Amino acid sequence: MADAIETLTRKDFVSDQEVRWCPGCGDYAILAQMQRVLPEMGIAREDMVFISGIGCSSRFPYYMNTYGLHTIHGRAATVATGLKVANPDLHVWVITGDGDSLSIGGNHLLHVLRRNVDLNIILFNNAIYGLTKGQYSPTSPPGTRTYSSPMGSVEQDFNAISVALAAEATFVARSVDRNTKHMAEILKRATEHRGTSFVEIYQNCNIYNDGAWFFATEADVKDDQTVILEHGQPIIFGKDRDKGIRVNGLAPEVVTLGNGVSESDLLTHDETLDNPAHAYLLSRLTHPEYPVPFGVFRCVERPIYEDQIIAQGRQAVEERGAGDLNALYHATDTWIVPEGPDAETVQEVHEELPTSNIIPDIEQEDPMAPRTALQQLLYDPISSLDLPAPECVSAETSVADAVETMRSKNLGCLLVVDKQGLLRGIFAQGDLFEKVAGRDIDLTKITVDSLMTKDPTALKTSDPIGHLLHLMSLHGFRHIPIVDPDGRPVGLASFKVMLKFTGGLFSDDISPN
Amino acid sequence: MNLNYSLHNDTVKHVDLSFYVEVQKDNPVDQVIAKMQDSQRKCALVMDQGKLIGIFTAHDIARRVIDQSEVINEPIETIMTPDPLTLQSDTTLIEAIRFMSDKPHRYMPVVDADRRVLGTLTHYAIIKYMSDHFPEEIYNLPPTPDHFASARAGA
Numbered sequence A: 001m002a003d004a005i006e007t008l009t010r011k012d013f014v015s016d017q018e019v020r021w022c023p024g025c026g027d028y029a030i031l032a033q034m035q036r037v038l039p040e041m042g043i044a045r046e047d048m049v050f051i052s053g054i055g056c057s058s059r060f061p062y063y064m065n066t067y068g069l070h071t072i073h074g075r076a077a078t079v080a081t082g083l084k085v086a087n088p089d090l091h092v093w094v095i096t097g098d099g100d101s102l103s104i105g106g107n108h109l110l111h112v113l114r115r116n117v118d119l120n121i122i123l124f125n126n127a128i129y130g131l132t133k134g135q136y137s138p139t140s141p142p143g144t145r146t147y148s149s150p151m152g153s154v155e156q157d158f159n160a161i162s163v164a165l166a167a168e169a170t171f172v173a174r175s176v177d178r179n180t181k182h183m184a185e186i187l188k189r190a191t192e193h194r195g196t197s198f199v200e201i202y203q204n205c206n207i208y209n210d211g212a213w214f215f216a217t218e219a220d221v222k223d224d225q226t227v228i229l230e231h232g233q234p235i236i237f238g239k240d241r242d243k244g245i246r247v248n249g250l251a252p253e254v255v256t257l258g259n260g261v262s263e264s265d266l267l268t269h270d271e272t273l274d275n276p277a278h279a280y281l282l283s284r285l286t287h288p289e290y291p292v293p294f295g296v297f298r299c300v301e302r303p304i305y306e307d308q309i310i311a312q313g314r315q316a317v318e319e320r321g322a323g324d325l326n327a328l329y330h331a332t333d334t335w336i337v338p339e340g341p342d343a344e345t346v347q348e349v350h351e352e353l354p355t356s357n358i359i360p361d362i363e364q365e366d367p368m369a370p371r372t373a374l375q376q377l378l379y380d381p382i383s384s385l386d387l388p389a390p391e392c393v394s395a396e397t398s399v400a401d402a403v404e405t406m407r408s409k410n411l412g413c414l415l416v417v418d419k420q421g422l423l424r425g426i427f428a429q430g431d432l433f434e435k436v437a438g439r440d441i442d443l444t445k446i447t448v449d450s451l452m453t454k455d456p457t458a459l460k461t462s463d464p465i466g467h468l469l470h471l472m473s474l475h476g477f478r479h480i481p482i483v484d485p486d487g488r489p490v491g492l493a494s495f496k497v498m499l500k501f502t503g504g505l506f507s508d509d510i511s512p513n
Numbered sequence B: 001m002n003l004n005y006s007l008h009n010d011t012v013k014h015v016d017l018s019f020y021v022e023v024q025k026d027n028p029v030d031q032v033i034a035k036m037q038d039s040q041r042k043c044a045l046v047m048d049q050g051k052l053i054g055i056f057t058a059h060d061i062a063r064r065v066i067d068q069s070e071v072i073n074e075p076i077e078t079i080m081t082p083d084p085l086t087l088q089s090d091t092t093l094i095e096a097i098r099f100m101s102d103k104p105h106r107y108m109p110v111v112d113a114d115r116r117v118l119g120t121l122t123h124y125a126i127i128k129y130m131s132d133h134f135p136e137e138i139y140n141l142p143p144t145p146d147h148f149a150s151a152r153a154g155a
């Protein structure tokens, strides 16, 4: 096998697929550099996988004579994560565009970066959606005129390097399609890094966004408008290498060497700093105020996601034996949703899974602080409250009679019960306010069941007081019937009763804690 | 910060006093009721040239209007409760709770030192204020008390 690797050449990585990019597209340059670099990496072809999302750039895997997957828009990083966990020996590249990984796949990009899966992400940034014929993307600067922003985009753009740093990426670099030598170096470095490597490559879409990166590629301007980052070196740029970056407080500034400014005054690049602030500051050097940096912004070590996940899996198997997926499927609670409104939901009972010896440890920790006396009170049963007995009427009572009863007994609400004395409804002043007031209705002609709230929310005497307050404060129920286990009303809780109850709880002997 | 301390230090201004509408003394009763229904407020404060002169609530509707259609076109002034009790804005919440739980009033207008109306204190607003102190015990509950999981599903 080792012999075979040594003899690989660029040609071995060229597939038989017809390349479908527009002539002149920057994607070709990236493909060429990848095919140039890989033979030098000492990796067997069958151990390489290129995984892409959707876009022009995402057609890349077809053109590589390796394993590859053209997957779902924005989800290449996710598919790649699964693949690495299943087979950590593979070398996996994620090929993605600015639309693919920063629009629809933004979330997936963030999480793969912070997890530090051992992948190489190559983001082809052409600041446009190429495949769909030229809509602005999250890296198109405000004002960009495209087919979907004919008057200029009004959206703040993303800085891909800043995003990657904020997402805790361990390797962050930038290159550009037309600087092929630089790109080759960066691709090699990314391949060598253990952990997620994030490489942004400025790529020219000569059809829909031609010249987006010309400031960084045209010979006459690029030396003054870009800077190549070199680890351990002062940050110097310019055709005559006479300019540099100095840091003034938290702000970077461009200075000219000479006249009292020497190299030792300049910011020295250090890609290994644990604190990402330095790398972030460099990522904010943007055109045209500053020279735009190319090179490795950050390269630090952190534990690898799949190493840890796999180790945990091994440990679990050692402690508990190999699992049975089929048994797991059938061990959870499932139920059948019945047809028709009255049918009862059927819970399917399955054999219990053997209890785990890992999970109980977690459950034993009680995150709750000890309860205060007041908190405890909220768990006390409603029966400990001094509730008034409810006034009950039958469903056929006329509203006129009900109103008279409420008036003479000074009640805000009546409970409606059936012949067995079971709770059927609640009839309150609120119903009169909402459904009768201001309308010409003969109250002697209608019965309470036409106005009452049917099957009202009721609580049992054994339920906690906290739940009463839950219903009152979150749902605004002013009156809550309290019933016995059979459903017969035995009490009526109201705002007023709860106010009286709480008013009595507090002494005037107070302290803040 | 415990609730007892808060109730003794916060004043009625610290709870939601917005559960009311303002009407003018010559507004007819049916218009006042419509305004209350539209805004789902069960309390109307009756004003005369910017001064509070009366109060009219859903309780009054149930007791004095619902089966007496002849009052519907009268000005609200004739049926309101005149000169309602008010609370000063610097009343502590514990004072307000004790005051309101001793009296039949469900709605108490709150006024400043110049008797300008700042809002109306309601039973609901006080209960909400107190519940806010116990999110775990009151808010983070399952829909019904017996919905508690027998085993933890998440985390």
Ligand SMILES: Cc1ncc(C[n+]2csc(CCOP(=O)(O)OP(=O)(O)O)c2C)c(N)n1
Pocket: A054, A055, A056, A057, A058, A073, A096, A097, A098, A099, A100, A101, A104, A124, A126, A128, A129, A130, A131, A132, A137
């Ligand atoms: C779910 C879904 N949404 C939208 C699209 C349409 N679409 C295809 S490619 C693309 C954006 C590609 O932009 P980018 O990732 O920058 O790739 P480029 O073509 O520029 O290389 C979009 C929005 C799609 N194919 N699938």
Ligand code: SF4
Pocket: A020, A021, A022, A024, A025, A026, A027, A056, A057, A126, A130, A131, A204, A205, A206, A207, A208
């Ligand atoms: S549309 Fe743009 S990005 Fe897509 S292949 Fe053509 S030139 Fe390249």
Ligand SMILES: [Mg+2]
Pocket: A055, A097, A098, A099, A124, A125, A126, A127, A128, A129, A130, A137
């Ligand atoms: Mg693009």
